[in-house]
Amino acid sequence: MDCKIPTWATGTFTSLTFFFFATILIYGQSESQKELIRSSYNQNAITDLISELEAEQKTKVSKLQQFQSKGWRTMEKFQDGTVIQLKDIGTDGTPLFYTTLNDPSRQVSRAHTLYTDGLLDLGLDGTGLDVGVWDAGVVLTTHQEFDGRATNGDGSSEVGLHATLVTGNLISSGIKPNAKGVAYGAKAISHNWTRDKIEVAEAAANGLLLSNHSYGIKSDRVPDWYFGSYIRVSQDWDKIMYNAPYYLMVTAAGNSQKSFDNDVPIYGTNADGFDLLLGFATSKNGLTIAGANTKIGSKGELEEARIAAYSSLGPVDDGRVKPDLAGDGSTILSTSSQTNTSYDSSTGTSMAAPGVTGSLLLLQQYHEQLYGTYMKAATLKGLALHTADDVDAQGPDYKMGWGVMNAKSAAEVLQQIEYNSLVKEETLNEGEAFSLTIVANGIEDLMASISWTDPEGEYINRGELNATTPALTNDLDIRITKDGETYFPWKLNPAKATSAAIKGDNLVDPYERIEIDAARSEYTITVTHKGSLKTGAQDFSIIVSGAQISNCRAEAPSGLEILSSSENSTTLTWVEAEETLFEVQYRAYGADDWTSQLLWENVFELSNLEIGISYEARIRAICTENIESEYSEEIQFEFNGLETSLYEYEAFGYDEDFQIMVYPNPAVEWLTVEAEMSNDAVYSIVTSSGNIIKSGQARGPIDVSCLASGLYVLVVQDYAGMKSTKFYKS
Incomplete structure (x- = not known):
């Protein structure tokens, strides 16, 4: 059989056989896997960064003590779990009060489709994976929902209601079913927010994949130029993620849409609710999560979606797509810190963020089960943006970014790698271009995205109102061409924040996506860059869906019949299929177990058969490690040991x-x-x-x-x- 062998099937059949039986046995992020991530990092650069953050922390503590000595009220707590605390000093001397972002998820992100008995029935629950949680105080680790899976990561003695609510939305086991967490088998490592950057840098250097931050700068205590600005704290978080490229920060967008706090937004008036993102919510490399009110159908489809009335809107001042995604933040039942068996409901982007974080953790678990490795943060982020459910006009917007998180669609893209999708991690060297040619499958729209963890921005705002200087450092570009026509990615204009996205040269986002409706035949995807690249190269991830990567078709093979017989064997044949691996199964009629064999040819000899015994056989087509057909109809025969016609x-x-x-x-x-x-x-x-x-x-x-x-x-x-x-x- 003359066929092209897909990349997943090169080498011996041992690796494929291992997939069928061994992936079930692999759970969690082992020490060897963490070491593999650690060894890929420049540990000297991370150590230097941690030292810088430590020195900065000492200076900051000294300045904060001066405010306290002058009689400032540096912390406030409220019954609903909200905490306000003086935590930082801006470069202009502004005291920065941090606050938790609840406003007195699982289904919206479609994480439930990945569970055992879910629509995809993948058996995912986060078992063996760690997620970091930084918040005002630490989680009540002894709550009945945590089964010892919630730990205090920094020895803080202050147990927080908000931290417990957030952690419950992430990992609660479901003793109370309505309070079940999104990644209900995962472990949460809880920390007080006091030394968040230092502790995250240390954890990321040791292989941490994800952390959740459901807090941010309080919007009524900063001057207007802070809104949408790329400031020192934005830069610090980008630097952490760039130096630890498997680590992704997920943060809440905030709940200030109706606050009227920004009197001079980059678009509209303070009553419109635009331009309200602050601090690390404006970082380039993390995910900023808005709150949405949604309706999900029985098959996991998004039937309705609108931005929640509390959720802070973008844009950021340089015009990047922020927030990035939306999740469910509406009246989420979760664990309370009052007792080990208490529960409470909370609303806000504080609860939308962990819903997305937990879903991302499940996708990391799934990728490791399928392919034996974890995705880089740029890949994970790009996958989430690539597969989000678009809302309202096509393309991104400044309310819900690229749309509502859809873990089901993301998992399906991972399943279909080398079949009708591609997910590749590449490096673009300065002065070079990356190119590939693909064929559209003609069934769905062709989409191609690039995502990269960008070096920290060199410009930070120190007081300029609505400064539009791009924070982007390495400007990569994706284009698709066919027959002389060039297709461009989506982009937004902060000066026209309510206008629909257009297609053109995107100069600001470290994620670009091109969509081609009703695509047919062959296209060329090219990735280039503008100017010079910091360090001379930039790692990036490319994601393609709606393509025909393989000519294989996951259809049950037809024409199964007996070709010939000899003294102790019978030869089966069936209709051949291009680029298709076949699994043949046979057994004595009525036996419990099948004998299996993998082969590329459409002819197979069953040997060592016994005269007078009835046998049955069936076959299926395998297109990738995760895409296979149903079995064919079974064929039965009684072996007679004769050559007959x-x-x-x-x-x-x-x-x-x-x-x-x-x-x-x-x-x-x-x-x-x-x-x-x-x-x-x-x-x-x-x-x-x-x-x-x-x-x-x-x-x-x-x-x-x-x-x-x-x-x-x-x-x-x-x-x-x-x-x-x-x-x-x-």
């Missing part, structure tokens, strides 16, 4: 008066012989190649339900002789 049966002598008829013809379930026969008459069903596949007493109905569709010969033998007739099994 159809003409032998037609040449047998018989009494001219011995005549037979069969009905119904075509047969579906049963076949009846009509003839003058004795009680000792026997029948044999013979294939077109002359092999007996079934035999027995001829009187009474004959069960043909197990036969594959096709033409057969029925041979009846009695004292009067032997007679044959043809019938068709439909």
Whole structure:
């Protein structure tokens, strides 16, 4: 069989066989996997960064103590779990008060489709994976929902209601079913927000994949130029993620849409609610999560979605797409810190963020199960943006970014790698271009995205109102071309924040996506860059969906029949298929276990068969490690150890008066012989190649339900002789 072997199937069949049996046994992020991530980092650069952050922290603590000594109220707590605390000093001397972002998820992100018995039935729950949680105080680790899976990461003694609510939305086991967390088998490592940057940098250097931050700068205590600005804290977080490229920060957008706090937004008036993102919510490399009110259908489809009335809107001042995604933040039931068995409901982007974080953790778990590695943060982020449910006008907006998180669609893209999707991690060297040619599958829109973890921005705002200087450092570009036509990515204009996205040269975002409706035939995807690249190269991830990567089709093979027989073997054949791996299964009829064999050819010899034993066989097509067809109809035969052909049966002598008829013809379930026969008459069903596949007493109905569709010969033998007739099994 002449075919191109897909990249996933190169080498021996051992790796493929290992997939079928071993992936079930691999759980969680092992120490060896963490070491693999650690060894890929420049640990000296991370160590230097941590030292810088430590020095900055000492200076900051000293300045904060001065405010306290002047009688400032540096912390406030409220009954609903909200905490306000003086935590930082801006470069202009502004005291920065941080606040938790609840406003007195699982289904919206479609994480539930990934569980055991979910729509995809993937058995994912986050088991063995760690997620970091930084918040005002630490989680109540002894709550009944955590089963020892919530730990205090920094020894803080201050147990927080808000931290417990957030952590419950992430990992609660579901003792109270409505409070079940999104990644209910994962472990949460909880920290107080006091030393967040330092602790995150240390954890990321040691292989942490994700952390959740449901807090931010309080919007009514900063001057207007802070809104949408790329400031020192934005830069610090980008630097952490750039130096630890497997680590992704997820943060809440905030709940200030109706605050009227920004009197001079980059668009509209303070009543419109735009331009309200602050601090690390404006970082380039993390994910900023808005709150949405949604309705999800029974098949996981998004039926309705609108931005929640509390959720802070973008844009950021340089025009990047922020927020990035939306999640469910509306009246989420979760764990409370009052007692080990108490629960409470909370609303806000504080609860939308962990819903997305937990879903991302499940996608990391799934990628590791499928392919043995974890995705880089740029890949994970790009996958989430690529597969989000678009809302309202096509393309991104400044309310919900690229749309509502859809873990189901993201998991399906991972399943279909090398079939109709690509997810590749590449490096673009300065002055070079990356290019690939793909064929659209003609079934869905063709989409191609690039995502990269960008070096920290060199410009930070120190007081300029609505400064539009881009924070982007390495400007990569994706283009798709066909027959002289060039397709461009989406972009937004902060000066027209309510206008629909347009297509053009995107100068600000470290994620770009091109969509081609009703795509047909062949396209070329090219990735280039503008100017010079910091360090001379930039890692990036490319994601493509709606393509025909393989000519394989996940359809049950047809035409399964017996080709020939010898003394101890029978050879099967079926219709060949391009770029398709076949799995043949066979067993003695009625046995419990199948014997399996993988092969590229459409012919297979079953050896060491026993005369007089009935056998059954079936086959399926395998297109990737995760895409396979249903099994074909089973074929049954009784092995006789003879080389026979159809003409032998037609040449047998018989009494001219011995005549037979069969009905119904075509047969579906049963076949009846009509003839003058004795009680000792026997029948044999013979294939077109002359092999007996079934035999027995001829009187009474004959069960043909197990036969594959096709033409057969029925041979009846009695004292009067032997007679044959043809019938068709439909």
